[in-house]
Amino acid sequence: MTHLSEEELILHYYGEQGNSLTAERHLEECEECRMLYGSLQRVLNVVDSLPVPERAADYGAAVWQRIASRLPARRWRWNLYGPWRWAAAAAAFASLLVVAFLAGRFYPPPQHQPAPLTAAVDPQAGERVLLVAVGDYLERSQMVLIELANANPKGTLDISSEQERAENLVSENRLYRQTAAHTGDGAVAGVLDELERALLDITHVPARISPEELERLRQRLESEGILFKVRVVGSNVRQQTEPAPTVRQRL
Amino acid sequence: MELTDAACVSKARAGDSDAFRVLVERHGRSLFRLAFRMTGNEQDAEDVVQESFLRAYRQLAKFDERASFGTWLYRIAANCSLDLMRARRRRSEHQAPAPEAGAPVEDPVLALPSGAPSPERLALSAEVRERVAEAMEDLSATERTAFVLRHFEGMCIEEVSRVLECQPGAAKHSVFRAVQKLRRALEPVVSAAQ
Numbered sequence: 001m002t003h004l005s006e007e008e009l010i011l012h013y014y015g016e017q018g019n020s021l022t023a024e025r026h027l028e029e030c031e032e033c034r035m036l037y038g039s040l041q042r043v044l045n046v047v048d049s050l051p052v053p054e055r056a057a058d059y060g061a062a063v064w065q066r067i068a069s070r071l072p073a074r075r076w077r078w079n080l081y082g083p084w085r086w087a088a089a090a091a092a093f094a095s096l097l098v099v100a101f102l103a104g105r106f107y108p109p110p111q112h113q114p115a116p117l118t119a120a121v122d123p124q125a126g127e128r129v130l131l132v133a134v135g136d137y138l139e140r141s142q143m144v145l146i147e148l149a150n151a152n153p154k155g156t157l158d159i160s161s162e163q164e165r166a167e168n169l170v171s172e173n174r175l176y177r178q179t180a181a182h183t184g185d186g187a188v189a190g191v192l193d194e195l196e197r198a199l200l201d202i203t204h205v206p207a208r209i210s211p212e213e214l215e216r217l218r219q220r221l222e223s224e225g226i227l228f229k230v231r232v233v234g235s236n237v238r239q240q241t242e243p244a245p246t247v248r249q250r251l
Numbered sequence: 252m253e254l255t256d257a258a259c260v261s262k263a264r265a266g267d268s269d270a271f272r273v274l275v276e277r278h279g280r281s282l283f284r285l286a287f288r289m290t291g292n293e294q295d296a297e298d299v300v301q302e303s304f305l306r307a308y309r310q311l312a313k314f315d316e317r318a319s320f321g322t323w324l325y326r327i328a329a330n331c332s333l334d335l336m337r338a339r340r341r342r343s344e345h346q347a348p349a350p351e352a353g354a355p356v357e358d359p360v361l362a363l364p365s366g367a368p369s370p371e372r373l374a375l376s377a378e379v380r381e382r383v384a385e386a387m388e389d390l391s392a393t394e395r396t397a398f399v400l401r402h403f404e405g406m407c408i409e410e411v412s413r414v415l416e417c418q419p420g421a422a423k424h425s426v427f428r429a430v431q432k433l434r435r436a437l438e439p440v441v442s443a444a445q
Contacts, residue, residue, distance in 0.1 A: 006427075006431065007427050010426065010427055010430050011423075014401060014402075014426075016407065016408055039434070039438060039441065040430070040434060042441045043433060043434045043437045043438060043441055044402065044430070044433075046379060046383060046437055046440060046441055047383055047386075047387075047402070047433060047437070049379065049380070049383070050288075050380060050383045050384065050387070051380065052284050052287050052288065053287065053293055055279070055280050055283050057280075059279050059280050059283065060275050060276030060277060060278070060279030060280060061275075061276050061279075062279075063275055063279045063300055063301060063304065064272045064275045064276060064279075066301055067275070067301050067304055067305055068268070068272070070305060071268060071271070071305070071308050072308070072309060140265075143261045143262075143264070143265060146257060146258070146261050146316055147258050147261055147262075150255045150257040150258045150261075151255075151258070152255060
């Protein structure tokens with residue numbers, strides 16, 4: 001008879017063995033393995049007896065008190081001042097980019113080109129600035145989608161603040177989408193187009209939404225896979241805008 | 252309505268520190284339990300809890316919303332504990348002299364008379380607790396982490412390997428080695444109690 005190895009007994013104890021039934025049958029038949037397994041169980045039961053000091057129910061609040069002042073300021077401050085300010089700034093910035101693009105496209109070129117400068121302005125700088133703005137925009141859109149996707153109401157849910165944010169995002173979306181289309185970035189323009197429809201869907205449901213209506217809305221958003229697409233484009237945009245890391249950080 | 256972890260993370264990422272406070276209040280106690288089992292020391296566990304939340308806050312942007320926030324936080328805490336234990340071990344290697352070979356080791360549990368109390372009473376006795384704590388202390392940092400995550404936190408080998416950032420096979424062997432060492436150290440205690 002082939003006995004169970006110590007490793008097999010350990011796996012069996014933790015329920016991680018592929019063929020648990022075989023081990024169980026063997027233990028029923030083999031006294032030697034049964035004794036070993038019993039000894040293993042007793043040892044691990046004794047380990048369980050190691051006490052852990054209890055912490056009061058408000059322990060988390062006490063931890064918060066200790067760390068709150070040490071938290072670094074977050075980069076995204078728009079929430080502190082209200083989303084509309086950021087939205088207005090982003091919209092103004094996007095408009096400026098569109099105007100600059102169109103002006104560059106239609107303004108007649110000068111007859112005599114000056115000699116090229118060796119230290120010319122980086123032609124990709126404008127594109128990077130736009131990417132940063134689009135990245136932030138996608139991040140904020142993603143937050144609205146995630147909040148609705150994760151809401152778990154027991155009764156009617158008030159989503160008026162999400163709707164307000166979605167409305168602001170819709171007006172920004174058009175500018176970004178048009179700019180992306182003008183610059184020939186069809187993939188980003190396509191996702192922004194789908195995102196706009198999803199945001200409009202959110203603005204068109206009642207502000208106080210029932211769990212059934214919320215579920216229907218969620219299913220519509222899920223069927224279009226918009227959250228996934230926004231994540232992918234957002235991640236691509238971030239990769240293009242972030243400088244290469246110099247220090248490898250764990251976690 | 253109570254916000255889910257994912258919703259709190261989204262808000263915290265947007266700069267809402269109150270949302271992060273909810274996460275700290277929600278996960279503080281369980282994180283302390285994990286940290287204590289990892290470090291075996293109350294003060295160290297407190298430090299790990301604080302450091303873990305600070306690290307988590309700094310790294311919120313890297314958190315993937317599809318994952319569980321709790322598991323992610325545990326991973327951070329396990330790594331904080333690992334760092335602390337390794338640093339502590341390095342310090343003690345430099346400072347504490349090794350016990351002389353052949354020197355008698357006081358072992359109150361092994362010295363128990365044969366007519367020892369019942370296993371239940373014995374399991375609760377201070378000597379046994381001390382012996383278990385010593386046995387845990389003798390595990391390497393990786394073995395201890397793997398064991399705590401598998402045994403106390405109920406993570407499967409696959410999850411343990413993600414925390415340890417190693418292959419599942421290596422995580423499995425860390426658990427094996429930990430259990431084998433504990434068994435060798437504690438078997439006499441259990442036998443004496445029978």
